[in-house]
Amino acid sequence: MSEGTGRGSTSAARARLLDTATKIFYAEGIHSVGVDRIIAEAQVTRATLYRHFTGKEELVLAYLDQADRGIRAGIEAARAGERSAADAVRAVARFITGGIQSPGFRGCAFLNAAAEYPDAAHPIHQAVLAHRQWFLETVTELLAQVGDEPAEGAGRHLVMLRDGAMAAGCLSDPKPIAETFLLGVEGILRVREA
Template sequence: MPSPSESRPSEARSRLLTTAIRLFYAEGIHAVGIDRIVAEAQVTRATLYRHFPGKEDLVLAYLSEVDRAMRGQADEAVAAGLSAADTTRALSRSIVQMIRSPGFRGCAFLNAAAEYPDAQSPVHKAVLAHRRWFLETVTELLATIQKAGAEPAARHFVMMRDGAMAAGCLFDPELICETFLRGVDRLLQVYAATDHSGPVGA
């Protein structure tokens, strides 16, 4: 059994990852070099490479942390024990909180996908894995309202979420958030009232 000191992440690794998360999100992944991260984290290059063999490993750790935070938000919404519709609304409100947060500049995963378009890139694959999880989570939620049409409705939700995340850093975030929440309410109303023999309506 590892000792407490062995089981805790090292302080240097935590500083490196915290610094990378802040810089990658604020300025872009390709725009931030290893030297900048090392300097701001106040560690040596040797320390960085001991924890992260290359920049790509640090990028993957960054995305893993963002993924973990978003999964936590979803778990929190589900754990509240609300109806599926209200759980979806709670998840929507957590998205709105992100858009309203200081320094918001869009979806970390969509930003990363734009910088790593190669489908074979581990970073691109990490983005796709996160998005599969998110779509499956929303699909499972909606399927408890009614199973037929759950995935198309979930895709509709994800598209609205993507639009809100993209527009939220370009235009008035309050207007974008209001529009998104109204769209989610409308989607849920239409979904619950439709027999889903055709596509989900707007």
């Protein structure tokens, strides 16, 4: 199989690089991992890495893009077919708690990346902000369909609950954290439905 010749082209080598980087970045952090380790574990040459990515920063951006696409797809699948907006919010919450309780969970990839790239102007931090803005808009839109009052505050509340659950879920037993998060979402919905 050909490795491809242009940046962004799909190939087995590019997929191995991205899969390897994703696994290690998520498990160990971004700054702690060098490209030499990713190259070795992906079993590619340095030239192959640079054929597909300009450097580590572009690889990190691809990792976050892949995480973003996975979360968007998961949330859309969770929402699909729900009878009401409130049920769609519950389905999104269950999707989130499923992640928190999954093996190897180490928090939110985006919050982790923001902690490592605190400069708001940095492209990696910008990718984090774009993902968070999408998530906020998505849950605010759903919550707006649940009640007549403006939903911006409720959307921010849900995002804040999610952030706390993501942080706590990797520090302690995730099951009670997930249950508490779901109770918090039910509280938001009760206020919206009142």
